[in-house]
Amino acid sequence: MKIQEIKFKGSPHSYSVLIGNKTLNLLPNKIKSLCPKTKKIALILDRNVPKKFKKFLKNKLNKYELVILNFHASEKSKSIKTVNLFVEKLLQLNFNRADLILGVGGGITGDVAGFVASIYKRGINYINIPTTLLAQVDASIGGKTGVNSNYGKNLIGSFYQPKLVVSDTSVLDSLSKIDFICGYAEILKHAIIKDKNFFYWLKKNSKNIFSKKPDHLNYAIKKSCLIKMFFVNQDVNERNQRMILNFGHTFAHALEINNKFSKKISHGEAVLTGMMLEARLSVLTGLCSYKTLNDIVNIYKENSLSYTLKKFSKSESIKKLLPFLKNDKKNDDKKINFVLLKAIGKTTQPNKNKITLKDLKKFSNLLINRNF
Numbered sequence: 001m002k003i004q005e006i007k008f009k010g011s012p013h014s015y016s017v018l019i020g021n022k023t024l025n026l027l028p029n030k031i032k033s034l035c036p037k038t039k040k041i042a043l044i045l046d047r048n049v050p051k052k053f054k055k056f057l058k059n060k061l062n063k064y065e066l067v068i069l070n071f072h073a074s075e076k077s078k079s080i081k082t083v084n085l086f087v088e089k090l091l092q093l094n095f096n097r098a099d100l101i102l103g104v105g106g107g108i109t110g111d112v113a114g115f116v117a118s119i120y121k122r123g124i125n126y127i128n129i130p131t132t133l134l135a136q137v138d139a140s141i142g143g144k145t146g147v148n149s150n151y152g153k154n155l156i157g158s159f160y161q162p163k164l165v166v167s168d169t170s171v172l173d174s175l176s177k178i179d180f181i182c183g184y185a186e187i188l189k190h191a192i193i194k195d196k197n198f199f200y201w202l203k204k205n206s207k208n209i210f211s212k213k214p215d216h217l218n219y220a221i222k223k224s225c226l227i228k229m230f231f232v233n234q235d236v237n238e239r240n241q242r243m244i245l246n247f248g249h250t251f252a253h254a255l256e257i258n259n260k261f262s263k264k265i266s267h268g269e270a271v272l273t274g275m276m277l278e279a280r281l282s283v284l285t286g287l288c289s290y291k292t293l294n295d296i297v298n299i300y301k302e303n304s305l306s307y308t309l310k311k312f313s314k315s316e317s318i319k320k321l322l323p324f325l326k327n328d329k330k331n332d333d334k335k336i337n338f339v340l341l342k343a344i345g346k347t348t349q350p351n352k353n354k355i356t357l358k359d360l361k362k363f364s365n366l367l368i369n370r371n372f
């Protein structure tokens with residue numbers, strides 16, 4: 001199986017994303033060429049990464065002075081307190097800027113490890129090894145790093161690009177179904193907002209992604225990374241175009257907040273529910289056709305994902321979500337700033353579809369209507 005390489009051209013430096021089975025084999029040579037002065041490597045390691053993968057990784061790096069920093073990834077431990085612990089440990093061990101931090105884990109680990117790297121002595125070498133599907137198709141791309149605060153998610157952070165991203169798909173075998181769905185939700189979102197052909201490819205091939213057929217999985221990860229990069233490249237600091245990546249997330253965040261970020265709803269399920277609600281809103285506001293909505297409905301049905309909307313909008317009236325929609329970070333006035341859908345592969349521009357709470361209340365019963 002051929003390894004895919006995507007080159008991300010950006011500032012302050014360009015970097016590659018390697019995708020495929022056993023891409024980890026390439027790591028030692030890459031470190032040698034990208035970080036030639038590195039002597040010490042700190043592995044910030046998600047404790048749920050399978051033992052086999054950890055052992056393989058440690059063997060690959062046996063020429064370096066290795067420090068393992070085990071990490072129990074949760075939204076609670078994604079905190080400034082954890083960051084401080086890691087930074088103090090690296091200072092104590094006298095890491096310098098020529099040394100290297102490797103983040104190995106899902107999106108939480110990547111966000112924390114990347115943030116530590118960005119502030120440690122004002123920036124130390126960083127390589128990201130994402131081990132969840134969501135991290136491989138989304139979180140590892142774009143250079144956003146950070147942690148949560150008591151006031152909300154991802155409120156403390158930085159933009160910091162890694163030297164390399166290594167997405168080894170062999171590590172995904174141990175991923176839970178629900179975590180796999182989280183990654184798939186973002187793949188589907190990328191297709192819906194940007195690429196009609198990819199969407200129709202997904203219509204045919206999503207079953208192969210869920211059964212982890214290597215060629216299909218690699219292709220979906222690569223396409224997803226390219227679409228995310230397309231938006232990131234246009235808007236590295238998230239002022240405008242990058243907001244299109246938030247399709248489905250306005251409602252998703254409100255659902256997550258309303259459920260107090262509990263295990264009752266995963267982020268992926270919230271995104272799947274949110275995309276459906278925002279596609280429906282796009283139809284109700286006359287922006288997109290029923291056919292487009294039906295195409296999306298069908299892909300949910302064919303992959304047993306329709307339960308999301310049924311489950312999470314059953315007891316939830318949209319009205320209950322409204323207060324949380326008001327706090328969405330895309331809003332810059334009292335209206336809700338949605339990115340809506342015009343057709344598959346085409347969205348409205350950010351800041352062009354603001355809806356007042358009054359209008360949203362009018363739509364709210366229709367949005368959860370079973371016969372929509």
Ligand SMILES: NC(=O)c1ccc[n+]([C@@H]2O[C@H](COP(=O)([O-])OP(=O)(O)OC[C@H]3O[C@@H](n4cnc5c(N)ncnc54)[C@H](O)[C@@H]3O)[C@@H](O)[C@H]2O)c1
Nearest residue numbers: 048073106107108109131132134135138139144171174175
């Ligand atoms: N920086 C960005 O641009 C960006 C984008 C999207 C999401 N995020 C962030 O990513 C986080 C979500 O990422 P996530 O869904 O990967 O969550 P996560 O990091 O919590 O990982 C999900 C679960 O999978 C476990 N895990 C990791 N690798 C595994 C493996 N190979 N096998 C079995 N279990 C494994 C983790 O321990 C965790 O329990 C959120 O905090 C979100 O804010 C960041």
